[in-house]
Amino acid sequence: MSPILAGVLQLTALVAALALAYRPLGDYMAAMYSSRKHLRVEKVIYRCIGANPDTQMRWPAYLRGVLAFSVAGVLFLYLLQRLQGSLPLSLGFASISPDQAFNTAASFVANTNWQSYSGEQAMGHVVQTAGLAVQNFVSAATGMAVAIALVRGFSRTRTGDLGNFWADLVRGTVRVLVPIAVIGALVLVACGAIQNFSGIHEVGQFMGGTRQTNGGAVASQEVVKLLGTNGGGYFNANSAHPFENPNGFTNLFQVFLILVIPFALPRTFGRLVGNVRQGYAILATMGVIWLGFTALMMWTEFAHGGPALQAAGAAMEGKENRFGVGGSSIFSVATTLTSTGAVDGFHDSFTAFGGGIQLLGMMLGEIAPGGVGSGLYGMLVMAVIAVFIAGLMVGRTPEYLGKKIGTREIKLAACYILITPTLVLGFTAASMVMPDALGSMLNTKSLGAGSHGFSEVLYAFTSGANNNGSAFGGLNANTPWYNTAIGLAMLLGRFLPMVFVLALAGSLAEQQPVPETAGTLRTEKPLFAGLLVGTILIITGLTYFPALALGPIAEGLS
DSSP states (O other), rough: OOOHHHHHHHHHHHHHHHHHHHHHHHHHHHHHHHOOOOOHHHHHHHHHOOOOOOOBBBBHHHHHHHEEEEEEEHHHHHHHHHHHGGGGTOOOOOOOOHHHHHHHHHOOOTTTOSSSSHHHHHHOIIIIIIIHHHHHHHHHHHHHEEEHHHHHHHHOEEEEEEEEHHHHHHHIIIIIIHHHHHHOOOOOOOOOOOOOOOOEEEEEESSSSEEEEEEHHHHHHHHHHTTTTTTOOTTTTTTGGGGOSSSSHHHHHHHHHHHHHHHHHHHHHHHTOOOOOHHHHHHHHHHHHHHHHHHHEEEEEEETTTTHHHHSSSTTBBOOOTTTHHHHHHHHHHHHHHHHOOBOOGGGGGGGHHHHHHHHHHHHTTTTSSTTTTTHHHHHHHHHHHHHHHHOOOOTEEEEEEEEOOHHHHHHHHHHHHHHHHHHHHHHHTTTTOOHTTTTTTHHHHHHSSSHHHHHHHHHHHHHHTTTTOOOTBBOSSSSSHHHHHHHHHHHHHHHHHHHHHHHHHHTTTTTOOOOTTOOOOSSSSHHHHHHHHHHHHHHHHHHHHHIIIIIIHHHHH
């Protein structure tokens, strides 16, 4: 079987699996978030945290819940790392330095999982399981809760109520993430992933000699890092490590875990607003972009442009033989079009245009299908922008799902789409004029501080501000500047957009629905899906094209 055919068959199997999961999972989440019943374990959790799950919250109260919970998570994870040297099961590792502890705490609470450390050489079992793994669950549930709050803004009338954050958080964790994670972890263990609390021991190497390595509760953390679109791996090699991702089947299964909830949420959206066709329109938009990017990535990697790659016969540098070009291409697009950041290959070693596709996927806002929760609310904000543009074209007040998109709504949507580019381009520009920051480019002798070096810095802040977490490996990000700057980019890139999303949800929930007329834009039709795709690509292109031209495009054409 040719590598190209193998890649196409993998993609076909993945699409079929996602299609089978779309309706049951989407319907289940819609029923779960709209249920008034609480499970016994949920009642215990509510008593422990002192929350009343039946209290309705307007958007300021909902936002306070999100921010208070996240601040507590940052402080707890920071202290856990700073005290690691005194904790049991620390494997003899020292406590984490202040700037790196801040960066890691911000990263995992912001659902980014950017790692400026090697997991097997820095983090003990307690920090991994009680700190990082827990945040993998609750940060994902927080994103889902905000997405559901925005959906309620469209579905509710003249109340301003968006539900209860604590109920949404607990339900998303207990009823969605934990059950799927348990099943997924069993699958990974059955296929060869490890799950233990072993200490450090010597292992032989293929080329001779030995090296030290340690085990860990890898399978349980691996499954939620993917299911919750988190991305932080137990080992430095992430999903390229055989302990995390043993074979081709687990590789495809991990891509399925990354995509299954984000692709099912449009069904949840359609059910909650009472029109499943609206969900299909959002799904079609996500699917077209994802399939288009995957096809482009497979084409550019199989073309293996450049004399060295052509002489080798394949663009296999930085890729695992057990996955091949096709499997690595599918994984890299899935992880950069969502806020996952997990990698099964070395993104820095992809072709120049392949790296540009990864960058562009994150620059879209990771909305196709995007992160767990963040992909849906990001896509709905883009839908608001699209109906506004359509309204300007035909000269009528824009409406979406029966709600008018007025001055307040469009200002909130505009602020949402401007935050991330401001962070990405601002921090990148600052890094390019700082000698210490430029010194972190490890390949400056061979490539200079030119197009590839610029791409590395641009990728780092694009990944951080978009809460992705993957990286180009030629940049030493474990410095005070990058730890602090990327940490700030992750926190601001995660929580500032949530402020505007919840404010938009509250504004919509206060409105009286507008009756549908002959002039109402039919947002469930293919025409609107096409308009939405065009809006996303045009806004992203106008924002980032100059930066892309200085980085991957210049390198690819050189």
